[in-house]
Amino acid sequence: MKHGRLRFLFGALVPALVLHVVFVLSPYAQAFYLSLTDWTGVAGEAHYVGAGNYARLGGDSLFLDAVRNNAVMLVVVPIVTLGLGLFLASMLHLGGRDGRSGIAGSKVYQIVYFFPQLLSLVIVAVLWSFIYNPNTGLLNGVLRGIGLGSLARSWLGDPDLALPAVMAVLVWSSAGFYMVLFSAAIDGIPKELFEAALLDGAGRWDTFRRVTLPLVRDTVQVGFVYLGITALDGFAVVQVMTAGPGGPDGATEVIGLSLYRNAFTYGKFGYASAMGVALFFATLTLAVLALRAGRKERVELA
Amino acid sequence: MNPSPSTSTYPKRRTILKTALGAAAAVPLLSACVTSGKDDDKPAANAGAKSADNPLGVKDDAPLEVVIFKGGYGDDYAKHAEDLYRGKHAKATIDHKGIQKVGEALQPRFVANTPPDVVDNTGAGRLDISALVGAKQLSDLAELLDAPSFDDPNTKFRDTLLPGVVDDGTFDKSVLVLNFTYTAWGLWYSKPLFASKGWAYPKTWDEMLALCATIKTSGIAPWTYQGKYPEYMNDPMLSMAAKIGGTDLIKAVDNLEPNAWKADGLKSAAEAFAELAAKGYIMSGSEALSHTEAQAAWCQGKAAFIPSGSWLEAEQKDVAPKGFDMVMGAVPARSSGDKMAQSAVQAASSESFLVPAKAKNQAGGLEYLRILFSKQSARAFAQSAGTLPAVAGATDGLTLSSGLGSTRDAVTAAGKETFTYRFRTWYAPLAKAVDDATGELINKRATPAEWADRVQKAADALAKDSSVKKYTR
């Protein structure tokens, strides 16, 4: 029996571990080494350049644009997405006649809202690049159609609007998912809690604040981390949709795009790896901050 | 960023985040060197005996892999040359690939030392040629150039090419690339439209501004451009600068000389185009249009002029309405003090064919180019693609479409005054900096002085960067 147990454990774990080490862990480790070289990727040897690549990052204005844009996305995308998701989920559940059952048509809404999440970000980006077309696109078409033609803009051509336009696409594609997630969390809240709140004479907003919000707080925090990672990426949408891509004039440049261009267009693999390491530490920082925030709340609650 | 990032459910937040930190610190820095797997094996012995009939020594049954950029010209012309190749080497099997993003597809294969035998390195996503040159990944084409041409054993291959083609493919004194098409850049318009409105193509910039005023009152936007890729607007602007400042200006720019971008010629050209934008002569929304969207709008008569290279007619073949009859004009002169005539055009051979140094069938790759550049193949290309091939006399006696005819006329009129900038192929990051700056200039977010400043800064930074290989002309 003992022997069989060991053999089973070995067979169950080793193939996956090999795959994990070869394709996941070793590339991450190698990236750190590569970032210290001047390797051009086509051939030839890699020379050790120490921190040279990192020093260069600070003077790369396009990369700094990318950092700034990712930082903005990191703040805006999770807040708007989660806010919207939470709002829609509570509307779905609490907008009903007696303040706690679902709104009419909630089943249909839950299906339709989820659709964008099902589409590859590439498909979403191709679709939205047509929607944003200033002359023949859907968005300006709708605005003109309802008499708001003065609001029609060159969405992706205006440096002030391009990044918000990109972020809107990210929000569009994931808000529905978080709505469903929050909705599942709200489903898990005992009905009695809502009834008690109603008996106390609490309004909808009070109920939301006092009952719903505290009980979905964990979901919100996890959502923040996931959306933060999404916001630190943004590559597919920017690459497919924006002018340049990454434009106009760096207005939508993201770290992933800079990395990709330097590696696979300019052949500066060492430099690109340094960007990757920087991105890694950004993600790490995000994780640490989320952890800290979580711990603090625990303390406050205790 | 696992494959299902946002669809993941509920992790136990705290333990996981802690682990992420722990594992990151614990992963040993493997010293595995990613460059260790390079093997320097020579191309396989796919060579046959050389003879008068087989000057490059092609092994008859060696397979040949051809990768073609399938853009505006399609890839039928390349298949036609493959048929000719098969006619000569009946036992050869040919693997043909027509693709769009050449760099993405081939970069890995160059790294893996398993490149194809011939590559048409063209299009927006092409391979960085200087990186390939620097890594000695390209075959020297000298043997091909000195071989007899396909059509006439008494003429060397080299002598069948248009002037400039060999120069365009020379890197550090070796010819590594052969460009198959001859492209000229200018401003495009519909000849019948202009005739019906009584508009005459402007020869000077003042005339251009006056005509734009007239065009605007007729309800058509005077200009549009391929806004997502501002490089399209660079071409007429830098052409104008070249005409003002002459060859010296071009060389100063390409050689990264100090303050080259602040020369009067460039400043004056930037001012001219800034004025075009300031007067509202560029179709609104252009800045957010892709090349296809802008060109489609132009073909629908929403704008009168569009800047482009001579591939435009072929690219718009299915979109341009019947009787649109587009023609290309040389960029107007800035003033009478210009160093080059108004007829001067920016022209270069392009559609870069190369034979990788590590190609398995190197002789076959060279032979394919010998056949591709033959008169029969070049004529077929001119007819199907509507573009001038880089082969001398290839279009003689052919009836050309309006766009192609106007391109040939423009090149003829320019005579010896054809010019081209090289910085775009030599220094891709500088090209990106110029594109971004021009986008800002054309959209009135940068003044001509600011434009020159920021481009100069990028050029200076590049000149100082010791990690970039430098070229001079």
Add this chain to the structure above:
Amino acid sequence: MKRVVPHVAMLCWGVVTALPLLWAVLSSFKTDQQILTDPWSLPTTPHVENWSRAWNQADIGRYFLNSLVVVGGGLILTMLLGALVAYALARYDFRGNRIIYYTFVAAMFFPVFLALVPLFFVVQQLGLLGTYPGLILVYAAYAVPFTVFFLHSFFRTLPGEVAEAAFMDGCSHAGVFFRVMLPMARPGLVAVGIFNFLGLWNQYLLPLVLNPDPDRYVLAQGLASLSVSQGYRSDWSGLFAGLTIAMLPVLIAYVAFQRHIRAGMTAGAVK
């Protein structure tokens, strides 16, 4: 009066979500001319030929099959390896158990971009660049962590008595896993399988770098390159038809399986 607000809000977001998708589907039945000049109108006569053009000439059909092969293979491998690891870690006590678990789960939080360049060379040196097996292995490697994480807690909650009874009956360890535990974990397997399918089906970055051969493009790559190449031919209707073809199977699969997905999400959320 107050009750109107939620309805309006729900309806608005519904329109914002559905309209772009509906627009794409409608545009796929229109001519290029209608799309460019009259983006609003309904198609006068449905131009079904756009679909056959996208499927055949634009190679959408081939991309579709490539996606099926790669995602199918990746999914099977992911589920098999992920379930084995999750089960072994959840039901067996041994030294190093926690470390292995955390090694897997931590990888969920690393940015793939960091691994991208070396990963490319790892795959290339194994001779797997641009091959189905290469892509399948990498897909599985990057999907296993989430699968392990999700199923780990699932296997923990399963009652142990059945397994013990099976051992008494002389079942081997593998037998218990495949014949007893796996069937019991079906709801969890279905849920994580669906998540993995969506994740893999929509993967773009990995194939973009690891799968350079256009003959083997997956759907997301194919569509991105199509938006360039159809651009060269200005075949907008074909592009919209391609988009629709790429969207529909996933949407239909979702509507069919949405109860399972919601159940899976609830199962996850309750943990």
